[in-house]
Amino acid sequence: MKRKLAATVLGSMTIMSGVQAKPVLDVYTYSSFTSEWGPGPELERRFEASCGCDLVWTSVDDGVAILSRLKLEGASSKADVVLGLDSSLTAEAKDGGFVAPHGQDLSGLTLPVMYDDPSFVPYDWGYFAFVYDRTRLPNPPKSLAELADAPPDLTVVIQDPRTSTPGLGLLLWVKAVHGEDARAYWEKLAPHILTVTSGWSEAYDLFLKGEASMVLSYTTSPAYHMVAESKDDIQAAPFTDGHYLQVEVAALAKNAQEPELAKRFLQFLLSSDAQSILPTTNWMYPAKSDGVELPEEFSRLIQPGKALLTNAETVRVNRAAWVDEWFAALGR
Amino acid sequence: MGGRVVRRTGTLIGNVTALLVGLTLFLPILALLATGLQEAGQGGRWLDGRTLLTLRFTLVQATLSALLAVLPAVLVARALVRRSFPGRDLLERLLALPVLVPALVAGSALLVLFGRRGWVAELFGMLGIPWPSIYGLTGILIGHVFLNLPLAVRILAPAWRAVPAEQWRLARQLGLGDLARFRLIEWPALAPRIARALGIVFMLCFTSFALPMTLGGGPAGTTMEVAIYEALRVDADLVRVAVLALLQIALCSVLVGIGLGVRTIRSGVSTGAPPKLRVEDGLLAKALDGLVLAAALLFLGAPLLALLLEAAGGPWWKVLSAPMFLVALRNSVVVALAAALISLVAGSLLVLGARGRAGFLMRAGEYVGSIPLVTPALALGAGLFLLLRRVVDPAEVALPAIALANGLMGLPYVVAILGPEVARREMEHGRLCRALGIGGATRWRLIDLPTLLPVAGLAGGLVAAFSLGDFGVVALFGADEARTLPMHLHLQAGSYRSADAAVTAVVLVVLAAGLMWAVERGLAHAVRR
Numbered sequence: 001m002k003r004k005l006a007a008t009v010l011g012s013m014t015i016m017s018g019v020q021a022k023p024v025l026d027v028y029t030y031s032s033f034t035s036e037w038g039p040g041p042e043l044e045r046r047f048e049a050s051c052g053c054d055l056v057w058t059s060v061d062d063g064v065a066i067l068s069r070l071k072l073e074g075a076s077s078k079a080d081v082v083l084g085l086d087s088s089l090t091a092e093a094k095d096g097g098f099v100a101p102h103g104q105d106l107s108g109l110t111l112p113v114m115y116d117d118p119s120f121v122p123y124d125w126g127y128f129a130f131v132y133d134r135t136r137l138p139n140p141p142k143s144l145a146e147l148a149d150a151p152p153d154l155t156v157v158i159q160d161p162r163t164s165t166p167g168l169g170l171l172l173w174v175k176a177v178h179g180e181d182a183r184a185y186w187e188k189l190a191p192h193i194l195t196v197t198s199g200w201s202e203a204y205d206l207f208l209k210g211e212a213s214m215v216l217s218y219t220t221s222p223a224y225h226m227v228a229e230s231k232d233d234i235q236a237a238p239f240t241d242g243h244y245l246q247v248e249v250a251a252l253a254k255n256a257q258e259p260e261l262a263k264r265f266l267q268f269l270l271s272s273d274a275q276s277i278l279p280t281t282n283w284m285y286p287a288k289s290d291g292v293e294l295p296e297e298f299s300r301l302i303q304p305g306k307a308l309l310t311n312a313e314t315v316r317v318n319r320a321a322w323v324d325e326w327f328a329a330l331g332r
Numbered sequence: 333m334g335g336r337v338v339r340r341t342g343t344l345i346g347n348v349t350a351l352l353v354g355l356t357l358f359l360p361i362l363a364l365l366a367t368g369l370q371e372a373g374q375g376g377r378w379l380d381g382r383t384l385l386t387l388r389f390t391l392v393q394a395t396l397s398a399l400l401a402v403l404p405a406v407l408v409a410r411a412l413v414r415r416s417f418p419g420r421d422l423l424e425r426l427l428a429l430p431v432l433v434p435a436l437v438a439g440s441a442l443l444v445l446f447g448r449r450g451w452v453a454e455l456f457g458m459l460g461i462p463w464p465s466i467y468g469l470t471g472i473l474i475g476h477v478f479l480n481l482p483l484a485v486r487i488l489a490p491a492w493r494a495v496p497a498e499q500w501r502l503a504r505q506l507g508l509g510d511l512a513r514f515r516l517i518e519w520p521a522l523a524p525r526i527a528r529a530l531g532i533v534f535m536l537c538f539t540s541f542a543l544p545m546t547l548g549g550g551p552a553g554t555t556m557e558v559a560i561y562e563a564l565r566v567d568a569d570l571v572r573v574a575v576l577a578l579l580q581i582a583l584c585s586v587l588v589g590i591g592l593g594v595r596t597i598r599s600g601v602s603t604g605a606p607p608k609l610r611v612e613d614g615l616l617a618k619a620l621d622g623l624v625l626a627a628a629l630l631f632l633g634a635p636l637l638a639l640l641l642e643a644a645g646g647p648w649w650k651v652l653s654a655p656m657f658l659v660a661l662r663n664s665v666v667v668a669l670a671a672a673l674i675s676l677v678a679g680s681l682l683v684l685g686a687r688g689r690a691g692f693l694m695r696a697g698e699y700v701g702s703i704p705l706v707t708p709a710l711a712l713g714a715g716l717f718l719l720l721r722r723v724v725d726p727a728e729v730a731l732p733a734i735a736l737a738n739g740l741m742g743l744p745y746v747v748a749i750l751g752p753e754v755a756r757r758e759m760e761h762g763r764l765c766r767a768l769g770i771g772g773a774t775r776w777r778l779i780d781l782p783t784l785l786p787v788a789g790l791a792g793g794l795v796a797a798f799s800l801g802d803f804g805v806v807a808l809f810g811a812d813e814a815r816t817l818p819m820h821l822h823l824q825a826g827s828y829r830s831a832d833a834a835v836t837a838v839v840l841v842v843l844a845a846g847l848m849w850a851v852e853r854g855l856a857h858a859v860r861r
């Protein structure tokens with residue numbers, strides 16, 4: 001606002017001198033995206049270098065909170081672009097009427113699944129995976145079923161599907177693999193579950209402290225330890241069932257004040273200029289990898305044979321019932 | 333006559349304060365309710381089976397946590413207050429530290445001690461005894477006792493200092509034994525404070541969120557806050573958010589209200605508490621106190637040591653010199669001081685306004701003062717967002733909003749610490765003041781201020797230390813510029829920077845301790861002048 005105000009004041013002064021003020025592009029996202037460790041600052045620098053605009057981030061708690069904010073603001077939202085929704089939440093955003101068709105050409109995406117939603121532009125993606133320390137667990141399970149059948153001293157930390165997107169991802173993963181038998185699967189897995197944390201960071205911390213043998217994270221997690229700490233003890237376990245996908249998407253806001261600029265930003269998001277920032281800041285795969293050079297460490301990550309992704313509308317309709325099922329199996 | 337008018341003015345100011353606090357808390361929730369009701373097609377699932385199970389568990393764990401934190405705190409506070417030995421003051425400060433550990437890191441610090449690969453498990457392993465898993469109710473209780481026992485000690489300790497010197501002397505002359513002394517002299521001063529401590533710890537544990545999930549072992553260990561989170565973030569059912577928030581407030585108010593019924597028992601006229609408590613006890617009583625203190629130090633100190641060790645080899649310079657760290661540090665200090673000020677001013681007005689009144693009216697201020705603790709930050713934040721955005725970009729006022737929310741959450745401590753003191757003074761001087769027509773500014777200067785200031789330091793220090801920036805209330809504000817240290821820590825932990833986060837955690841605790849000490853010292857200075 002301050003910057004917007006400054007821009008307006010500056011604008012009224014420069015109009016007099018015959019120069020147009022810079023338009024402001026408001027992008028809603030989540031806070032770890034715009035923190036000094038996230039891709040936000042560098043993306044902003046690169047986009048502003050060519051757009052002749054002022055990119056202003058509004059970053060809320062997490063991806064789910066973006067939706068809450070849009071919902072509370074209704075038609076008077078100042079958002080031009082919404083960035084950071086998880087692929088399993090897109091139906092809620094569309095249903096709420098918060099987004100408009102983006103008009104982007106989504107051909108040439110390098111996602112492991114077909115993705116051509118007219119409302120959402122995927123910008124990065126990753127596979128959920130159980131991550132382990134190979135010095136502590138030499139023979140990790142090779143499927144969800146093996147995980148549940150593992151010896152009793154093999155423990156996992158997972159996240160709550162009500163408060164965490166990886167938690168929801170695992171819920172959908174189990175549902176995609178075990179379908180009707182999901183409840184029985186959760187009951188079988190229950191003794192191995194050390195605890196269910198509210199967010200990813202609490203779970204990962206417990207794992208790093210050696211409390212659990214495995215933690216629900218991403219196949220890209222080992223890349224962080226290899227790149228930043230030169231350690232390759234931490235690995236992701238490949239599961240023969242296939243791995244559930246998380247696709248992060250951006251969208252044009254329904255009531256965007258700068259729709260043309262917003263579309264230019266969405267286009268920029270898929271450019272190699274922007275895509276090359278994401279792997280080592282967001283620790284995810286670029287959605288369009290042409291012309292993007294991945295760090296060497298990424299080639300040492302596991303490559304799941306099969307990608308799983310449930311249709312967003314199916315998730316929207318069934319989520320509450322599936323969480324109830326999960327709670328009934330574990331909540332006693 | 334004049335005295336009565338002044339008293340009415342005091343009551344009026346107290347009522348207005350209570351009204352303002354009440355409005356700040358309830359308007360946002362009512363805004364949520366109104367917005368939710370405007371949208372058709374909502375509602376239905378307000379209290380389903382899952383929510384009822386969660387509610388039951390929340391009640392059970394909060395009750396047990398309160399009892400397990402406060403009852404041992406009586407022993408610890410008693411041992412601390414009655415004994416004098418070299419290093420006693422240092423020990424008292426050390427034992428207060430866990431209160432200041434952010435819940436974000438408390439769980440992981442406790443696991444270094446009690447976890448599957450913790451120190452205790454290793455010790456047991458060497459002895460060949462299997463160490464049971466603490467995940468579940470046990471873990472939650474350990475976590476809550478760790479965080480809240482020191483708080484209870486802080487609330488209880490002034491009770492002994494409030495016992496008139498004459499009574500201690502009389503007890504000595506009569507040769508009263510330890511038990512008789514406790515029952516006859518200490519208990520009457522202690523009872524109202526125990527009730528308040530139980531109430532506060534109960535409320536804190538009722539609304540605790542991330543810690544019970546980390547240590548709770550599964551969804552059976554989740555609290556009502558999770559249900560509220562789900563209603564707001566996932567279901568976006570504003571009516572349900574408001575209903576659950578109001579239910580939580582109503583339930584806690586009723587339960588805690590019962591506790592507030594315990595009032596100060598008439599203690600008689602006194603020339604003041606002794607500057608130093610002297611108790612003559614046998615060797616056994618001394619040994620028992622020593623044992624209590626040693627156990628407390630071990631239980632409360634070891635996780636702190638774990639935090640320190642984890643950060644010892646960390647990237648200190650890199651973390652401390654980061655520009656955003658400095659921003660967060662500055663913001664946290666500003667928020668803490670502002671919150672302490674808000675809390676002290678509003679709390680004093682509430683307590684003084686309630687003075688000399690009877691029945692429900694007397695307690696109204698204290699009720700209102702307790703509500704902020706059980707008002708779910710998420711619901712309050714969402715409602716505030718709705719109201720604020722009509723007049724300003726919420727991101728612009730994120731920092732003041734954090735200070736206000738933290739200041740309000742500090743009210744119960746201020747009321748708990750100041751309330752009994754003011755009630756005692758009223759009994760001692762109230763009638764005299766009225767008889768002599770001392771009121772208004774004169775009474776404030778001669779009686780109220782000297783009564784409040786010494787304990788205000790204790791209360792203000794505690795609030796400042798607590799208020800380094802609980803940021804739940806601004807989750808939706810877009811508060812990048814208003815980063816506080818807890819937010820900074822949260823972001824580090826969420827970006828794989830666990831070594832950085834360990835350093836920040838130690839900084840947080842040290843800063844909180846420093847602020848607590850500085851505010852206490854600052855106000856103590858004011859007393860002497």
